[in-house]
Amino acid sequence: MSDSNxxxxxxxxxxxxxxxxxxxxxxxxxxxxxxxxxxxxxxASQNPVVESGKKGYRETEHVRAYYDAARF
Structure with a gap:
């Protein structure tokens, strides 16, 4: 038997x-x-949306709830 390949x-x-x-x-x-x-x-495609007159940190109800939960 010979191997052909x-x-x-x-x-x-x-x-x-x-x-x-x-x-x-x-x-x-x-x-x-x-x-x-x-x-x-x-x-170039879009300008960022800026709220009129409000910039920076805003303490919202959600943030206040987190601060209350994080207190010791």
Whole structure:
């Protein structure tokens, strides 16, 4: 009984895997660059909503309830 298929050469298999990994890395890298190129700059799309006259810390009923629960 002779083996008609010779065993695969390990170096050829490793070379194939290296080529596939390089191809996959290139595809993922190009997809990331395309997404970054299409993204809008930060703050260009919408202005933050600012309440008129009120800025900073506000002690609401929810915050007061937390402070009451946290007291010893």
């Amino acid at each position: 010779p065993p695969p050469v390990p170096e050829a298999r490793r070379s194939f895997i290296r080529k596939m990994m390089a191809l996959a890395g290139g595809l993922f890298g190009s997809a990331a660059l395309q997404r970054a190129a299409r993204a809008e700059p930060i703050g």
